[in-house]
Amino acid sequence: MVNSIGAYFAMGGYAVYVWPAYGIATAVLGGLALYAWQRYRDSVRSLERLQRQLGPRR
Amino acid sequence: MLSRFANPARFMRISATALPWCAGASAAIIAVGLYLGLIVAPPDYQQGEAVRIMYIHVPAAWMALNAYLFVAVASGVALVWRHPLAEIAARSAAPIGAAFTFVCLATGSLWGRPMWGTWWVWDARLTSVLVLFFLYLGYIALVNGFDDPARGGRAGSILALVGVVNLPIIKFSVDWWNTLHQPASVLRFGKPTIALSMLMPLLVMALGFTLLFVTLLLVRMRTELNERKIRALRLNAMAAPMPTRRRPESAELAPPAALP
Numbered sequence: 001m002v003n004s005i006g007a008y009f010a011m012g013g014y015a016v017y018v019w020p021a022y023g024i025a026t027a028v029l030g031g032l033a034l035y036a037w038q039r040y041r042d043s044v045r046s047l048e049r050l051q052r053q054l055g056p057r058r
Numbered sequence: 059m060l061s062r063f064a065n066p067a068r069f070m071r072i073s074a075t076a077l078p079w080c081a082g083a084s085a086a087i088i089a090v091g092l093y094l095g096l097i098v099a100p101p102d103y104q105q106g107e108a109v110r111i112m113y114i115h116v117p118a119a120w121m122a123l124n125a126y127l128f129v130a131v132a133s134g135v136a137l138v139w140r141h142p143l144a145e146i147a148a149r150s151a152a153p154i155g156a157a158f159t160f161v162c163l164a165t166g167s168l169w170g171r172p173m174w175g176t177w178w179v180w181d182a183r184l185t186s187v188l189v190l191f192f193l194y195l196g197y198i199a200l201v202n203g204f205d206d207p208a209r210g211g212r213a214g215s216i217l218a219l220v221g222v223v224n225l226p227i228i229k230f231s232v233d234w235w236n237t238l239h240q241p242a243s244v245l246r247f248g249k250p251t252i253a254l255s256m257l258m259p260l261l262v263m264a265l266g267f268t269l270l271f272v273t274l275l276l277v278r279m280r281t282e283l284n285e286r287k288i289r290a291l292r293l294n295a296m297a298a299p300m301p302t303r304r305r306p307e308s309a310e311l312a313p314p315a316a317l318p
Contacts, residue, residue: 012107017172021111021165022096025118028164029270032157036277043284050291 066143066283073276080276084269091266094259102256109256111169116244117264118162121271122190123225125155129197130222133215143279145211148218149201150278154271156194163187174238182231183239186224193221 011018095113102109132148135141166184167177178184197214204210232241243251244260252260 011110012101014106014108014172017108017168018110021114021168024164024168025114025161028157028161032154033270033274036274036281040277040281040284043281043288047284047288047291050288054291054295 069143070280070283073280077273077276077280080269080273084266084273087262087269088266091259091263094262099255099259105173108169108172111165112256113259113263115162115165115169116260117267118158118165119187120264121267122155122159122162122187123228124268125151125158125271126190126194126218126221126225129155129194130218133218136211137215137219145215146279146282147275148215149211150282151271151275152194152197152201152218154274154278156191156198158267158271159187159191159194163191170238179238181237181239182235183228183237186228186231189224190221190228193217193224197221 009015009019091113095110099110099113101107129148129151132144132151136145136148163184166187170179171177197217200217201207201210201214204213229242231237232239244257
């Protein structure tokens with residue numbers, strides 16, 4: 001079992017190419033998603049704060 | 059029909075409902091695609107396990123092209139009809155497309171090293187995709203480079219439309235020039251020249267990436283609309299200072315100004 005898991009992660013000798021490829025994709029797309037979500041949360045919060053400050057106009 | 063959805067207030071309503079579904083579906087489908095690509099799909103008889111890079115590289119490349127097409131079409135709509143939502147859509151989509159292009163270039167490099175013996179060659183396909191990446195960066199720099207966002211948007215839209223000539227060059231570069239890059243095996247006339255066990259993870263990942271694009275696009279467009287509203291409210295508050303103190307007496311004299 002340990003051996004076959006080891007063999008799986010070795011990717012037939014291509015581990016140094018396959019895993020970085022998946023790692024880069026995860027880092028770039030995950031990072032973009034995280035950043036976009038944080039900016040969105042910030043925008044919602046400051047909009048709500050601003051609307052509270054300005055009072056119930058409109 | 060389209061203009062019904064292109065009203066910012068309606069967009070905020072519809073996108074609020076669609077967002078969690080898109081995000082959930084994207085995560086689930088990418089998980090299935092990773093399972094199919096990393097575990098179920100067999101190793102290639104020539105490339106061995108290195109072929110698994112394809113399940114990221116090729117969908118990322120498709121997204122890089124499709125996202126650019128989206129930016130260009132939205133830019134065209136923004137230029138011709140001056141619709142604010144189209145300009146926001148183009149501006150919001152560009153960094154997502156740039157991210158997919160970067161993933162495509164990086165994974166391609168990691169795939170080229172063991173298969174071709176080089177990280178990079180200046181051949182038609184690779185160079186035209188690098189140009190696509192720089193077009194994205196140029197567009198992003200241009201739309202953010204003006205104090206007046208409307209002017210930046212217009213300049214960026216023109217760049218995006220001019221850059222469209224690069225798309226057919228990328229697509230057909232493998233047929234027009236001799237290149238290390240292999241020709242298309244899925245999107246070609248006639249049957250795909252790829253086994254079903256490898257085609258499935260490819261298509262599932264492509265669907266997952268498309269939904270990820272839509273999810274990120276909605277999040278970024280909502281952010282942009284929120285930030286514009288914040289700017290408008292701040293300007294309004296500055297034009298009429300101390301609204302909270304003035305309100306009690308002025309409320310009866312004049313109706314409060316409507317906000318955009």
